[in-house]
Amino acid sequence: MPTPQVVAVSRDQTHRFSKVPVDSITLVAGLGVLGDAHAGTLVQHRSRVRRNPNQPNLRQVHLLQAEIFDDARAMGYELHAGDLGENILTADLDLLGLPTGTLLDLGGPVVRLTGLRNPCVQINTFRAGLMKVVLSRADGTPSEQPAPSTASAKHSTTHVIRKAGVMAVVDRGGDVVPGQAITVTLPDTRTPLKPV
Template identity: 35%
Template sequence: MNDRVVVSVNISEQKGTRKHPLQGPVTISMLGMQGDAHAGDWHRQLSLLAQESIDKMQGHGLVLQPGDFAENITTQGLDLLTLPIGTRLKIGTAVMMEVTQIGKECHLGCEIRKLVGDCVMPREGIFTRVITPGTIEAGDIISIISKGGTP
């Protein structure tokens, strides 16, 4: 049984801020998620972070939710850090994406770092570019189509 699923699909209009979950199917275009601050013609169109990573950060007097670390897609059951650059993922029935970056440099204005004192996204988040557009929503299955790295 495949237990790799989308927990939440999240959006924000500004970079460096928490994202809020969207209900129902969300359209993913060749530029990412319409209306999201990270959409565009570049290699970091969509960001993914595991619910397991968010759970590790619980405490600090805050209750953390999907989107709080500014990830577009909150996943569960998928060890994101084992996916090399070039890995192709399929979400739902149509959306295909390719891993382009693992982790990132945390910028100084990060809302989460200010609130919590730490941010897990730079260490455990991954970034992708869209290969095939379509719609995704919470509950969709995530499949690894091919692993990147050396063949």
């Protein structure tokens, strides 16, 4: 079985959908990616800031599985590192199957998974119809309907599978570069990831 690894790293100082691939990123404990618009102890995503600017930032680092690019290609979309707004692109690691609280050692820096990225309509704005790559119904069929927000999801009877990556906070800082092996430490209690 291949060793999980970092494929690419990206950041962006402004609030845009995509991020810019770089040679390395620096993670700062409790803050996120140095020089990234989403770094901070309090929530930085604009929609969440509008709702409550005093929420803790559980979305400091966005990780995405590179295998989603294969799914995208099969549906006619060519994607590259940073296109979906991720900070860290991984390979050979089932990010979506990991439980909340999982620690990922990225060659020194450590992030703790907090939840799933909830795909939003910006994905279809980036590329028309792209939502169907990162969102599907429980039976596996692609869906172009945005996932319900966290508040309304508990009232929804439609189960959707979110494949747009996972969110994390930084437990131990340091530099992350492509090619670094990823070591996984599972928590004692296995709670499935939910949208954050």
